[in-house]
Amino acid sequence: MGFIYKTATKLMRTLPAETAHRATINALKTGLGPVALKKPDPILATNVGGLLLPNPVGLAPGFDKDAEVPDAMLVSGFGFVECGTVTPMPQIGNPKPRLFRLPEDRAVINRMGFNNGGLNAFKKRLEDRSGKQGIVGANLGANKDSTDRVGDYVTGLSALWGLADYFTINISSPNTPGLRDLQASDAMDDLLGRIQEARAKLTGDQPSPPIFLKVAPDLDHAQVERITEQARTYGMNAIIVSNTTIDRPESLKSSNKSEGGGLSGAPLFKKSTRMLKEFAAAADGRIDLIGVGGISSGGEAYAKIRAGAKAVQLYSAMIYQGPGLVMDIRNDLVQRLKADGFNSVEEAVGSSD
Numbered sequence: 331m332g333f334i335y336k337t338a339t340k341l342m343r344t345l346p347a348e349t350a351h352r353a354t355i356n357a358l359k360t361g362l363g364p365v366a367l368k369k370p371d372p373i374l375a376t377n378v379g380g381l382l383l384p385n386p387v388g389l390a391p392g393f394d395k396d397a398e399v400p401d402a403m404l405v406s407g408f409g410f411v412e413c414g415t416v417t418p419m420p421q422i423g424n425p426k427p428r429l430f431r432l433p434e435d436r437a438v439i440n441r442m443g444f445n446n447g448g449l450n451a452f453k454k455r456l457e458d459r460s461g462k463q464g465i466v467g468a469n470l471g472a473n474k475d476s477t478d479r480v481g482d483y484v485t486g487l488s489a490l491w492g493l494a495d496y497f498t499i500n501i502s503s504p505n506t507p508g509l510r511d512l513q514a515s516d517a518m519d520d521l522l523g524r525i526q527e528a529r530a531k532l533t534g535d536q537p538s539p540p541i542f543l544k545v546a547p548d549l550d551h552a553q554v555e556r557i558t559e560q561a562r563t564y565g566m567n568a569i570i571v572s573n574t575t576i577d578r579p580e581s582l583k584s585s586n587k588s589e590g591g592g593l594s595g596a597p598l599f600k601k602s603t604r605m606l607k608e609f610a611a612a613a614d615g616r617i618d619l620i621g622v623g624g625i626s627s628g629g630e631a632y633a634k635i636r637a638g639a640k641a642v643q644l645y646s647a648m649i650y651q652g653p654g655l656v657m658d659i660r661n662d663l664v665q666r667l668k669a670d671g672f673n674s675v676e677e678a679v680g681s682s683d
Contacts, residue, residue, distance in 0.1 A: 338357075338652070339649075343433075347438075348429045351429070358402040359398060359399055361402075363403075363653060364405075364406045364653045364657075365406065366407035366657055369384075370409065370660060371664045373664055373668065373673065373675070374664060374667075374675060376409075378540070378618050379496070379567030381465065383410055383465060384409050385407075385408075385660055385663075386409055386635065386642055387407070387631060387641075387642060387644070387659050387660055388408055388411065388643040389403050389408045389411045389656075390622055391412045391414045391415055392440070392442070395414060395415065395447075396413070396416070396446055396447045396452055397414075397416075397456055397466070397468075400459065400464070404463075404464035404466075409465070409641070410464075410466070410495075411464070411465070411467070412469050412498060413452070413468060414446070414452070414498070415446065415469045416448070416469065416471065416486060417444050417472060418473060418476075418489075419448050420446065420451070421443070421446065421474060423442050423443035423444060423445025423446075424505065428442050428443065429441075430586040431584075432583075434583040434584045435583055435584050435587070435595065435596060435597055437584070437595030437596055437597050437598070437646065438595050438646045439587075439594075440505070440574070440591050440594070441505045441589070441592070442591075443474065443505045443506060444472075453493065456493035460493070465496070467494055468494035468496075468498070469500050469544070470487065470498065471506070472506065474506050474507070479509070479512065480512075481524075483521065484524055487529070487532070494539065495539060496539050496541065496542060497541045498541075498570060499521070499542070499543050499544065501518075501521065501545075502544050502573035503592065505592060510546055513546065513553070515556060519560065522560060522561070522563075523564060529541065541565075541566055542567060542568045543561050543568075543569050544570040544572075544573055545569060545570065545609075546572055547571070547601050548575055548576055551608060554608045554612050555612045557569070558609060566617065567618065569609055569618075569620070570622060571602065571619055571639075572622060572623055573622075574593055574594045574598070575594075575598055577593065582597060594624070594645070594646040595646040596647075599623060599626075599630060600624070601623070602624060603623070603624075603634060606619060606634060606637045606638055606639060607637045607682075610638025610680055615680075620643060621635070621638070621642045624646075625644040625647060627658075627662065628658065628661070628665075629662065632666045632667075635663075635678050636679075638679060640679055
């Protein structure tokens with residue numbers, strides 16, 4: 331079966347990037363996806379922000395924007411799946427083409443612009459999977475033309491409350507003009523304060539699902555320290571480090587390297603891991619971290635964990651390596667943890683020099 335999926339991945343790369351992505355989603359909806367044949371080794375279990383994960387390898391948002399195939403991805407071996415980004419109203423996103431492969435760099439540039447079918451359709455799909463096993467999160471965003479972007483996050487939180495296992499507040503996409511401005515000090519106080527108020531009303535006397543904050547990799551040291559403290563102050567359960575970057579490393583070789591948008595994949599690994607270490611130092615164990623950016627192997631997932639992440643997420647590497655990648659990473663992580671004498675993922679968190 332591995333040969334079949336590797337062949338399918340190669341065939342998909344002959345199609346335009348966005349066409350291939352749509353075809354992949356459609357195939358998964360019909361059941362044509364890989365199935366993990368064994369349960370995760372208990373050593374892989376981890377707790378992130380109160381969320382108990384069977385293994386630390388998650389699917390990053392952007393792959394399943396409209397919550398169409400979360401169960402197919404869970405069955406393939408992911409420990410958790412994050413759907414979205416979803417905005418209150420449907421929107422078509424930026425003009426095509428807007429998704430570009432950089433094969434020589436094992437990278438992707440996207441300027442999708444939060445294209446999605448809106449909250450109502452997203453909510454219906456989560457309602458339809460009610461009672462099913464597996465951890466599915468909702469990545470929340472704001473509409474491009476919204477007059478109250480902070481209100482859009484509250485709307486998303488309220489609409490999906492009780493349906494998602496966790497929520498991510500995504501203020502770090504570079505493809506919605508002005509969105510990253512919400513990472514500024516006063517704007518973040520307003521955003522996280524209103525999220526905190528909404529959460530208190532929605533929770534009542536019941537336990538609250540975790541809420542995570544997703545940040546950009548393009549931050550300076552002062553911003554890292556300030557955002558960490560604000561996230562803690564307003565009760566965020568974890569920080570996801572990081573989204574795509576607007577930087578273009580000189581090492582890029584692909585003819586698509588100058589396209590506008592966010593860069594993900596292999597060139598983001600070092601930068602995002604440095605940023606993760608900065609957040610880990612600022613957090614000093616007081617808030618959990620999830621590492622994202624450029625992961626394409628068990629060794630890179632392990633490096634994120636040792637840099638301070640309790641879990642990791644990936645997406646871009648699957649474009650080049652196929653859906654079997656998640657099991658390869660899981661198996662490699664088990665070997666690395668045991669070889670280094672760790673009894674759990676959490677023992678390895680932050681253990682790098």
